[in-house]
Amino acid sequence: MIPVSRPSIGERELRAVERVFSTGWLGMGSEVDRFEHMLCQFLEAGHAVAVCNGTGALFLALHAAGLGPGDEVLVPSLTYVASVQAITATGAVPVFCDIREEDLNIDLEDAKRRLTPRTRVILPVHFRGVPCDMDGVLDLASENGLRIVEDAAHAFGSFYGERRVGSFGDLTCFSFDPIKVITCGEGGAVVTSDPAIVELMQQKRILGIDRDTLSRYRNSRSWVYDVLTQGYRLHMSNINAAIGIVQLERFDELRESRSRIARAYDRGLSGMRRISLIPADYDRVSLFMYIVRVHEDRDGLMEFMKERGIGTGIHYIPAHTFSFYRRSGFRLPVTERVYEEMLTLPLYSDMTEKETLTVIDALEEWDRGRV
Numbered sequence: 001m002i003p004v005s006r007p008s009i010g011e012r013e014l015r016a017v018e019r020v021f022s023t024g025w026l027g028m029g030s031e032v033d034r035f036e037h038m039l040c041q042f043l044e045a046g047h048a049v050a051v052c053n054g055t056g057a058l059f060l061a062l063h064a065a066g067l068g069p070g071d072e073v074l075v076p077s078l079t080y081v082a083s084v085q086a087i088t089a090t091g092a093v094p095v096f097c098d099i100r101e102e103d104l105n106i107d108l109e110d111a112k113r114r115l116t117p118r119t120r121v122i123l124p125v126h127f128r129g130v131p132c133d134m135d136g137v138l139d140l141a142s143e144n145g146l147r148i149v150e151d152a153a154h155a156f157g158s159f160y161g162e163r164r165v166g167s168f169g170d171l172t173c174f175s176f177d178p179i180k181v182i183t184c185g186e187g188g189a190v191v192t193s194d195p196a197i198v199e200l201m202q203q204k205r206i207l208g209i210d211r212d213t214l215s216r217y218r219n220s221r222s223w224v225y226d227v228l229t230q231g232y233r234l235h236m237s238n239i240n241a242a243i244g245i246v247q248l249e250r251f252d253e254l255r256e257s258r259s260r261i262a263r264a265y266d267r268g269l270s271g272m273r274r275i276s277l278i279p280a281d282y283d284r285v286s287l288f289m290y291i292v293r294v295h296e297d298r299d300g301l302m303e304f305m306k307e308r309g310i311g312t313g314i315h316y317i318p319a320h321t322f323s324f325y326r327r328s329g330f331r332l333p334v335t336e337r338v339y340e341e342m343l344t345l346p347l348y349s350d351m352t353e354k355e356t357l358t359v360i361d362a363l364e365e366w367d368r369g370r371v
């Protein structure tokens with residue numbers, strides 16, 4: 001079976017975990033400190049707060065930004081439900097926005113129409129790894145006094161203009177779950193240039209304790225401490241950070257192989273009649289998912305691919321259609337149309353040329369059979 005995604009992990013990651021085992025300090029410690037420093041250097045960002053997953057990063061960022069009941073957050077409906085659950089976990093209300101057909105990112109004109117006096121945050125999602133129109137997001141935010149919390153779970157290492165995602169904006173959240181461009185096994189981080197919020201996030205990630213971060217970074221604990229705020233257990237462990245450090249060192253290799261596969265897909269699929277592509281600049285983007293639009297019987301194609309041993313996926317069910325969020329009569333026309341047609345093809349750094357050709361051949365066979 002060719003899966004939709006798979007982590008690229010091996011001996012180096014294993015040796016890094018072994019080293020952590022040998023120290024006996026498995027929880028938050030010096031590896032987390034090192035990973036955070038490496039993230040800042042790589043992203044050219046001021047500060048990084050590493051946490052246990054991307055959902056935790058989003059929640060922590062929104063919570064530390066002061067979001068609470070009665071506040072509204074502009075968010076695209078086409079995202080993993082984690083983006084939306086992080087909002088509702090603070091008590092705030094997600095206000096679902098439509099997307100742009102050309103890159104499946106938030107449609108800022110639609111977002112503008114949904115502003116109210118209660119709107120506090122815009123949460124753009126860099127879908128597939130392709131950055132949103134951040135100039136437009138920055139303008140909209142400054143004109144309306146909004147904070148920007150970026151969901152960059154898909155976009156680790158992607159460039160917007162001359163800088164990587166995470167080096168501008170208020171708070172940028174990454175995920176390092178098993179299938180992301182780089183993984184920690186499980187992990188996430190909030191990156192920001194705002195020093196005032198860093199200390200609060202450090203406290204909130206570990207039960208509101210005031211001085212735990214510094215002592216833990218030296219693989220020790222302080223026995224005298226105070227609790228200053230409502231906190232959570234969201235910190236990253238040394239085991240996960242050690243994996244992340246190796247993956248970050250391998251970033252170029254991991255990103256470039258994804259770009260190579262995406263280019264091969266673009267070439268192989270460009271002449272198809274029932275499938276259209278959603279182009280991206282693979283030199284500047286860390287592509288997380290390769291999504292095509294299938295203009296006829298998408299679900300039949302999924303079944304066809306499965307019979308040939310090829311996994312495909314649908315990313316994602318639009319959040320505004322879930323029972324928990326549904327409001328009668330609420331529609332997002334572009335999102336709903338795209339959802340019916342979208343199909344995610346296998347894409348992972350260790351994917352071989354042979355596997356890529358197998359996927360292209362199967363799609364060609366299906367497309368020919370339809371003519």
Ligand SMILES: Cc1ncc(COP(=O)(O)O)c(C=O)c1O
Nearest residue numbers: 053054055080082083153175177
């Ligand atoms: C867009 C988006 N946001 C947030 C998350 C949450 O990340 P995590 O799985 O690390 O909690 C994901 C994970 O897949 C995601 O795709």
